[in-house]
Amino acid sequence: MPQDKPAAKKPAAPRRQARGERRIAQLLEAAAGVFCRNGYAAASTNSIAKEAGVSPGTLYQFFPNKEAIAMELGGHLLQRAREMHGQAFLPENLQKPLPELLDAVLDPVIAFCCENPAFWALMHGSGVPGISQGHEALMADLLTRVQGVLRTFCPDSTPAELDLVAHMILGIFKSSLDLILATEGAERAAYVAELKTVLLRYLEPAFTATPTTPATH
Amino acid sequence: MPQDKPAAKKPAAPRRQARGERRIAQLLEAAAGVFCRNGYAAASTNSIAKEAGVSPGTLYQFFPNKEAIAMELGGHLLQRAREMHGQAFLPENLQKPLPELLDAVLDPVIAFCCENPAFWALMHGSGVPGISQGHEALMADLLTRVQGVLRTFCPDSTPAELDLVAHMILGIFKSSLDLILATEGAERAAYVAELKTVLLRYLEPAFTATPTTPATH
Amino acid sequence: MPQDKPAAKKPAAPRRQARGERRIAQLLEAAAGVFCRNGYAAASTNSIAKEAGVSPGTLYQFFPNKEAIAMELGGHLLQRAREMHGQAFLPENLQKPLPELLDAVLDPVIAFCCENPAFWALMHGSGVPGISQGHEALMADLLTRVQGVLRTFCPDSTPAELDLVAHMILGIFKSSLDLILATEGAERAAYVAELKTVLLRYLEPAFTATPTTPATH
Amino acid sequence: MPQDKPAAKKPAAPRRQARGERRIAQLLEAAAGVFCRNGYAAASTNSIAKEAGVSPGTLYQFFPNKEAIAMELGGHLLQRAREMHGQAFLPENLQKPLPELLDAVLDPVIAFCCENPAFWALMHGSGVPGISQGHEALMADLLTRVQGVLRTFCPDSTPAELDLVAHMILGIFKSSLDLILATEGAERAAYVAELKTVLLRYLEPAFTATPTTPATH
DNA sequence: TATGAATGAGTGTTCATTCAT
DNA sequence: TATGAATGAACACTCATTCAT
Numbered sequence: 022m023p024q025d026k027p028a029a030k031k032p033a034a035p036r037r038q039a040r041g042e043r044r045i046a047q048l049l050e051a052a053a054g055v056f057c058r059n060g061y062a063a064a065s066t067n068s069i070a071k072e073a074g075v076s077p078g079t080l081y082q083f084f085p086n087k088e089a090i091a092m093e094l095g096g097h098l099l100q101r102a103r104e105m106h107g108q109a110f111l112p113e114n115l116q117k118p119l120p121e122l123l124d125a126v127l128d129p130v131i132a133f134c135c136e137n138p139a140f141w142a143l144m145h146g147s148g149v150p151g152i153s154q155g156h157e158a159l160m161a162d163l164l165t166r167v168q169g170v171l172r173t174f175c176p177d178s179t180p181a182e183l184d185l186v187a188h189m190i191l192g193i194f195k196s197s198l199d200l201i202l203a204t205e206g207a208e209r210a211a212y213v214a215e216l217k218t219v220l221l222r223y224l225e226p227a228f229t230a231t232p233t234t235p236a237t238h
Numbered sequence: 239m240p241q242d243k244p245a246a247k248k249p250a251a252p253r254r255q256a257r258g259e260r261r262i263a264q265l266l267e268a269a270a271g272v273f274c275r276n277g278y279a280a281a282s283t284n285s286i287a288k289e290a291g292v293s294p295g296t297l298y299q300f301f302p303n304k305e306a307i308a309m310e311l312g313g314h315l316l317q318r319a320r321e322m323h324g325q326a327f328l329p330e331n332l333q334k335p336l337p338e339l340l341d342a343v344l345d346p347v348i349a350f351c352c353e354n355p356a357f358w359a360l361m362h363g364s365g366v367p368g369i370s371q372g373h374e375a376l377m378a379d380l381l382t383r384v385q386g387v388l389r390t391f392c393p394d395s396t397p398a399e400l401d402l403v404a405h406m407i408l409g410i411f412k413s414s415l416d417l418i419l420a421t422e423g424a425e426r427a428a429y430v431a432e433l434k435t436v437l438l439r440y441l442e443p444a445f446t447a448t449p450t451t452p453a454t455h
Numbered sequence: 456m457p458q459d460k461p462a463a464k465k466p467a468a469p470r471r472q473a474r475g476e477r478r479i480a481q482l483l484e485a486a487a488g489v490f491c492r493n494g495y496a497a498a499s500t501n502s503i504a505k506e507a508g509v510s511p512g513t514l515y516q517f518f519p520n521k522e523a524i525a526m527e528l529g530g531h532l533l534q535r536a537r538e539m540h541g542q543a544f545l546p547e548n549l550q551k552p553l554p555e556l557l558d559a560v561l562d563p564v565i566a567f568c569c570e571n572p573a574f575w576a577l578m579h580g581s582g583v584p585g586i587s588q589g590h591e592a593l594m595a596d597l598l599t600r601v602q603g604v605l606r607t608f609c610p611d612s613t614p615a616e617l618d619l620v621a622h623m624i625l626g627i628f629k630s631s632l633d634l635i636l637a638t639e640g641a642e643r644a645a646y647v648a649e650l651k652t653v654l655l656r657y658l659e660p661a662f663t664a665t666p667t668t669p670a671t672h
Numbered sequence: 673m674p675q676d677k678p679a680a681k682k683p684a685a686p687r688r689q690a691r692g693e694r695r696i697a698q699l700l701e702a703a704a705g706v707f708c709r710n711g712y713a714a715a716s717t718n719s720i721a722k723e724a725g726v727s728p729g730t731l732y733q734f735f736p737n738k739e740a741i742a743m744e745l746g747g748h749l750l751q752r753a754r755e756m757h758g759q760a761f762l763p764e765n766l767q768k769p770l771p772e773l774l775d776a777v778l779d780p781v782i783a784f785c786c787e788n789p790a791f792w793a794l795m796h797g798s799g800v801p802g803i804s805q806g807h808e809a810l811m812a813d814l815l816t817r818v819q820g821v822l823r824t825f826c827p828d829s830t831p832a833e834l835d836l837v838a839h840m841i842l843g844i845f846k847s848s849l850d851l852i853l854a855t856e857g858a859e860r861a862a863y864v865a866e867l868k869t870v871l872l873r874y875l876e877p878a879f880t881a882t883p884t885t886p887a888t889h
Numbered sequence: 890t891a892t893g894a895a896t897g898a899g900t901g902t903t904c905a906t907t908c909a910t
Numbered sequence: 911t912a913t914g915a916a917t918g919a920a921c922a923c924t925c926a927t928t929c930a931t
Contacts (some may be wrong), residue, residue: 040911060363062279065904065905066906075903075912076912076913077904077906077914078911078914078915079907079912079913081906081907082911087905112337159346184906189417191410191415192410193410196410196413197406200406211402212402212406215406219440222440223435223436223439226439255893255894257893258893258894282922283921284920284922292894292895292896294893294897294922294923295894295896295897295898295925296896300894303923393912411918488826491897499824499924499928500927501925510890510891512893515927516891517815520926521892521926521927544715588904606929614861619862620866622863623848623851626847626850630843630847631840634843645832649840650838653844654877657869657874672853689914691914692914692915697929715912717902718899726915726916726917727917729900729902729903729915729918730915730917733914738900738904
């Protein structure tokens, strides 16, 4: 994909685009704030423009419509989330015992969500098809990765079983994330720990049953 | 004045209201459908009226405003949900061993939510103060009940611990419900079973620790 | 006009119509109240029906539309007002000296307006063409009568002068009536007296200049 | 920062607003017309927008709601009316003999009302609280001023008498204004003259009784 | 006849989007 | 490029009027 990012060294007109890039970042930041506070549906493009300190017309110079803003924002975050998952699910992590594995996988993802609350706001019911698709793609990706991990420990499980368990894990993770994002400090840390406890206890039987003898539940 | 309102068999006036009652039911059903599909905010009163096959004016003959529709719908369901919880948490259930306890508590609640998908749609971010309050009250009630159960098994836990665990349980339940409601038939049953597995494994250590005489609070 | 009023002695079906007459009176009374409180424009037919204790459909069985209610009400009152004027402007009154003439003419009209506040409410800006016409006809009638009185005292005045003075008199009367209707008891009486003072002083020069030598202002 | 807002000659930004200012004037003019023709209540914002030749949305870019339009219109006019009263009731005017005093006070007020017919339309039953308050404040102010004038000429009157007479004067003025605004040219002039005659004759007795040293309140 | 449910055009207002400058 | 005025379809809601019973 050679035309994906202009390689940072084209001498022609990058100065012109610099302002545009800044504007876009400005607008996306404003959008993140407004989406976070009001949710996607209740966020008006005019209010995003105002938050960004520009006129509505300017906003539409960079984004064809409201959905595109959410897409761009969500896309960025999804991209970064995907990268994070790539790191979290490195083979070296997957060979650790379960508790360490959970730490290695969960901690960066939780940190990312805490630092980018708009991500979570957008993922939850933006109603934007593109976002939902992206979210679902991300979820599918995560699902695949989780299934991969599970498979290494329970190689005899049927795909349906793996899918089921992976969905449950993600569900537990998401609901815990709600609690985590709604709290701070020690309480937040307690929820993080509790999430790990839940997953540990849920998965322990399968994992400790020796990699050879997968648990059939 | 014995003929004022005594004849328990609908003497004269209610005949007129019969059509109205039917309309109200019709409108609530239509609203449930639209709320389910689009969420509360994106549901327009005109679309609800159209779905019910009546004109917007008719809708407003029975409901003073959009919020009232949600309140009526959500109120009924909240009420029934509360009743359900009352039955699910009967003392006789609470003395069963954990697996049976989970069955006794979860099954009716899950069944209720499956039969009333609009309930779940309304509870999630309707933005209607009355509904949100009702939902929070319901959640607080559930939380208290769950904590009560936990306390009988883990009488030494601190209130903060009980609160934490109760929140996690509810979170797990809610996220699983999303999966349950999104599926059908065997898959749904599998999710239900898996939810119980998760909770069982999560709570087993605490419950088996002290099968002592349950505290009566 | 033989079919105008059924002559009170037709044996056929007057019983049937009796209820209708009562309904009409009921509705008109309710309308008078609502018009008085809210004005014509802000009065809804439904609220009139409710005030009368009947359904909207019933109202429309007797009146083709909202305007007709105002017309009927205004018509009745206009009719009675006209009759009152007939009595107030009896020749015997017109020959009295000015103070007594003012008493004779003003007192019954003021009394009528105090007893029928809806009359005044309707006359002022109902916006109903028919009412406005009736009101204007009444005013024209009054104007003519006042001009007639003026002419007997100032026979040399031009029609334009008479018209001018008559309009002023009516204007003064109407604005005073607002004050009179807005007050009660002694204060109201004071306003009545003051109105007479104003008119007395305004008209005295013309009236006392002997009937033969009309004042030229 | 000397270039922040010093260059008293419209540096850059206000060019943009020029069109807006014109639109506001246009909309206010349209509103004045519609209010005049139909009254405030019956004037729809859409009809105002249409009269101004713009879309409803444009109207709402400059006014938050219908009431604000009336407030803007009425507020300006009330302000100017108050200023006019200030000039009309200058001490130098109040020491003139009654006929000149009436000219000095009435002429500018009448002229103002003739030039701004919307003022009168709005003052009469707009139902807008802000306007009604402003109108009542204006009337109270006028009342006080009139009472002040009266007191200088009739220092022995009781407050109740002054109030009564002042109310009558205002009432006469208002009803005459209706006639004045409903006519034009010579007829209008005749009504103006007649109004002065009425007030002159009404007040003469009191004023000629004691042309003593005016009280300074 | 009387009811009250039903209608639908209309109201004030919002907001994603476009356009003239 | 950036502005902010302009658009118009849509929304929540009202009310004079009609209709089925």
